[in-house]
Amino acid sequence: MSYLSELAALTDELIDAVAAIPKTQKRKLKSLRESTVQSLLNQNYLRTNQFEVQNRLIGLVERFRIVDREPLGDALEERLEALKPHVNDFTPEVLQFLLELSDKPAEKSRLSD
Amino acid sequence: MEKSEKQAAAQQAVDILHEISTLLNCQLDRRTLSICISMIENGVKPEALAEVVQKLREEGRVLMADIEALAAKPNAARRK
Numbered sequence: 001m002s003y004l005s006e007l008a009a010l011t012d013e014l015i016d017a018v019a020a021i022p023k024t025q026k027r028k029l030k031s032l033r034e035s036t037v038q039s040l041l042n043q044n045y046l047r048t049n050q051f052e053v054q055n056r057l058i059g060l061v062e063r064f065r066i067v068d069r070e071p072l073g074d075a076l077e078e079r080l081e082a083l084k085p086h087v088n089d090f091t092p093e094v095l096q097f098l099l100e101l102s103d104k105p106a107e108k109s110r111l112s113d
Numbered sequence: 114m115e116k117s118e119k120q121a122a123a124q125q126a127v128d129i130l131h132e133i134s135t136l137l138n139c140q141l142d143r144r145t146l147s148i149c150i151s152m153i154e155n156g157v158k159p160e161a162l163a164e165v166v167q168k169l170r171e172e173g174r175v176l177m178a179d180i181e182a183l184a185a186k187p188n189a190a191r192r193k
Contacts (some may be wrong), residue, residue, distance in 0.1 A: 003155070010152050016168055017118060018147040019173030022180075039165050045158040060137070070177035076136045079129050086126035093153045094130060102137035109138045 004037075011036050050092035056099055060106075067106045075111060141166075 011033055015021060057080060064073030072077055083091070127147055134141045141149070145166075152162055 013148045018169040040157050045160045079133045083129045093159045097159035098134050101139040105138045
């Protein structure tokens with residue numbers, strides 16, 4: 001499978017998982033697929049700096065502790081430690097993606113989730 | 114490492130990353146996270162992917178609101 005067709009297939013899956021647009025909305029799905037693939041091909045981003053990602057995560061652990069949410073800080077630290085044996089070339093990128101999508105975790109995250 | 118062992122290790126890594134995503138309040142389910150990991154492994158930049166996910170969430174919300182509004186219209190007309 002070529003790079004573009006693989007990306008298009010993954011894009012279809014992503015649209016289905018995130019936007020859940022009914023299959024009957026063919027025109028909408030087609031335009032969304034095209035614009036999404038175009039956005040994903042945009043390479044005007046710097047390469048992920050793994051040390052910066054690490055510092056942001058350590059900063060977050062500290063922030064959880066500062067705002068009196070120590071169990072969240074401990075849980076995050078534990079998961080980062082557990083991830084170490086599984087680290088590969090893409091792990092910093094995946095962690096950066098999670099940091100980009102993160103939404104006020106010190107206020108909104110719940111350990112029960 | 115055997116294939117099944119490799120798969121088990123990969124699953125474990127996704128489980129841990131999913132737990133991290135929950136702690137960071139990323140609002141990602143396991144399936145979406147797995148798709149996103151595959152995309153990143155295919156060279157997609159994390160910032161571009163995060164922007165796309167936000168945009169798709171918004172598109173999904175708008176479309177669902179439109180569909181609900183359309184579905185509600187005939188009822189409103191009937192009530193008149």
